[in-house]
Amino acid sequence: xxxxxxxxxxxAFETALTAFSLILDKAAAHAEAxxxxxxxxxxxxxxxxxxxxxxxVRIFCDNAKNGSARLAGVEAPPYEDTEATLGExxxxxxxxxxxxxxxxxAALEAGTEREIVLPTAWGKAKMIGRDYxxxxxxxxxxxxxxTAYDLLRYAGVPLGKRDYLGAVPGLQLV
Amino acid sequence: xxxxxxxxxxxAFETALTAFSLILDKAAAHAEAxxxxxxxxxxxxxxxxxxxxxxxVRIFCDNAKNGSARLAGVEAPPYEDTEATLGExxxxxxxxxxxxxxxxxAALEAGTEREIVLPTAWGKAKMIGRDYxxxxxxxxxxxxxxTAYDLLRYAGVPLGKRDYLGAVPGLQLV
Numbered sequence: 001x002x003x004x005x006x007x008x009x010x011x012a013f014e015t016a017l018t019a020f021s022l023i024l025d026k027a028a029a030h031a032e033a034x035x036x037x038x039x040x041x042x043x044x045x046x047x048x049x050x051x052x053x054x055x056x057v058r059i060f061c062d063n064a065k066n067g068s069a070r071l072a073g074v075e076a077p078p079y080e081d082t083e084a085t086l087g088e089x090x091x092x093x094x095x096x097x098x099x100x101x102x103x104x105x106a107a108l109e110a111g112t113e114r115e116i117v118l119p120t121a122w123g124k125a126k127m128i129g130r131d132y133x134x135x136x137x138x139x140x141x142x143x144x145x146x147t148a149y150d151l152l153r154y155a156g157v158p159l160g161k162r163d164y165l166g167a168v169p170g171l172q173l174v
Numbered sequence: 175x176x177x178x179x180x181x182x183x184x185x186a187f188e189t190a191l192t193a194f195s196l197i198l199d200k201a202a203a204h205a206e207a208x209x210x211x212x213x214x215x216x217x218x219x220x221x222x223x224x225x226x227x228x229x230x231v232r233i234f235c236d237n238a239k240n241g242s243a244r245l246a247g248v249e250a251p252p253y254e255d256t257e258a259t260l261g262e263x264x265x266x267x268x269x270x271x272x273x274x275x276x277x278x279x280a281a282l283e284a285g286t287e288r289e290i291v292l293p294t295a296w297g298k299a300k301m302i303g304r305d306y307x308x309x310x311x312x313x314x315x316x317x318x319x320x321t322a323y324d325l326l327r328y329a330g331v332p333l334g335k336r337d338y339l340g341a342v343p344g345l346q347l348v
Contacts (some may be wrong), residue, residue: 002178002286003177003286003304007308008182011308015308015309016313112177121336123347124348125345125346125347125348126345127342127346128344130177130181131342131343131345134181134182134186134189135185135186135189135342135343135344135345136339138316139189139190139316142316143316143320143323146316146317146321147320150324153220154221160295161317162295162296165313168294168309168310170301171296171301171305172301173298174291174298174300
């Protein structure tokens with residue numbers, strides 16, 4: 001059996017997004033224990049010229065939503081960037097999961113050969129779906145997930161690789 | 175045409191590793207301009223309980239090497255963790271690229287159904303190749319690449335998304 005697009009895109013996004021929702025719960029618990037307002041997380045940045053934590057979360061949600069939609073050949077709904085609390089960021093993750101979970105399986109599989117047109121860091125570009133998935137969609141998604149994770153680690157939230165990887169499908173301890 | 179394992183693993187690692195080698199050149203240039211010893215980068219950490227920059231680079235090289243080898247059903251050679259300069263880290267990336275580039279294409283494709291046994295954050299585990307690729311190998315690899323990138327950004331190296339994504343195969347400006 002060869003690799004499916006769904007498994008390499010939607011399923012990977014689902015595992016990571018679900019994991020990050022639980023990471024946000026740990027961030028909330030840490031704020032409560034350390035007695036600071038959890039909304040402070042949303043404005044954290046590693047450097048003044050880097051994006052805030054809230055932006056990192058919004059962007060990885062949009063990477064998952066738009067990346068999956070492009071592979072499936074449909075237009076994803078835009079989400080407004082208005083979240084002001086950890087709970088609202090969790091809601092965005094949940095909304096993203098619901099959206100990508102509903103994409104048509106056959107349309108996703110046809111995505112390997114689909115011509116994708118998208119804005120990139122170089123300007124508007126086109127590429128074939130399989131290159132888009134491996135070299136743009138997945139690296140971009142993990143870029144923002146990991147930077148958000150690193151911001152929470154930097155803020156003192158007790159997290160480790162198990163929190164990041166989440167519930168790995170098919171993993172059996174031996 | 176469906177997705178190939180090679181494209182989803184080795185080719186993705188190749189793009190990111192090649193990009194990071196150029197990122198190390200920018201880090202060297204920044205150290206020279208700011209007049210500090212570039213070897214200082216190797217000991218940087220975001221927090222005392224996180225790994226150093228040198229470890230992040232070694233680990234993402236090993237993620238690429240071992241991940242590709244496991245999918246191909248072969249035992250990868252261990253690399254010693256002795257790098258003391260940016261140039262030596264570049265050499266490790268080059269050695270990793272040479273190794274993964276030489277893996278047998280048919281053996282890699284058979285990796286989707288291969289039972290992979292590996293150490294994980296939960297303990298020794300087994301899983302089928304396609305789950306390993308999507309939910310462990312790729313997320314782990316990008317975890318260490320992005321954390322290394324974020325450490326350099328934190329250190330003031332002028333980097334952006336184009337440096338991270340590198341030379342994206344098949345991307346055409348329109």
